[in-house]
Amino acid sequence: MTPEIAAKIYAIAMIPPVVLQIALIFGAPWGHLTMGGKFPGVLPLRVRWIAALQIAVQVTMTLVVWQAAGLQLLAISNLTFPDWAIWIVLVLAVLSCIGNWATPSRMERYLWGPTTLVLLGCVIGVIVL
Template sequence: MTTEATARRTKDRPDRPRVAIVLAIGLLIVVAFQAALTLGAPFGVAAMGGTNPGSLPGAVRLVTGLAALVWFLAALVVLARGGRALVPVPPAVARVGTWVLVGLLGLGALMNFASSSPWERFGWGPFTLIMFGLCLALAKSGPLAHPAPRQ
């Protein structure tokens, strides 16, 4: 394979920024849901197995608050991986972070589909599976192409 062909293969895919943006929007939906739970919204039936209908107890709200922060950071990582960074994220952190997110979303999809809560099985399960697929595509998209220096 020629050097030019290799360069073409590893250049930024034109769909990478779009995938990253759609994935980040999905993650921000999760952030909004977790934040709502933290603030006492009565969505407990659609979270954590549905064992807490209504508002979540105080200790669980702390967990959802931390989860909201983690998912927000994940959105920043995927935007950086897609070449649309809002804050500086080292490329290695974006690459490894995206693969970690692939694992978390895959596990999350399995847990949602196995949940006793219909909201999780039929709502969050498919949603998380789509997010997993987007994240996997983003993680496998190869190294970011850097623009040529201006002369």
């Protein structure tokens, strides 16, 4: 595998979490799949901003991984991240993986545990390869 392939797999694997967060913002009844299942059903309006923040973090992480693999950041040619940003992504990927495997929400664990493990593997692949 090459860093470019790892980054592309990362970007593809990040699509479902981003789509979930968008759906949660618009009232999808999938609260059991996020935040440890604390809010089953529709997320209360007071916590939907967290889903928006998650989207921003997830997209930024994807762009950092993409850049670290040597791929062009879409049409955003002036956007660059410092080289050390990939290490922040690695730390966040590790924490996300641990959190999703340790969550009390069984559905969150089964769905996002493997997903975050793939994402973590891709980040490591970009760094190591």
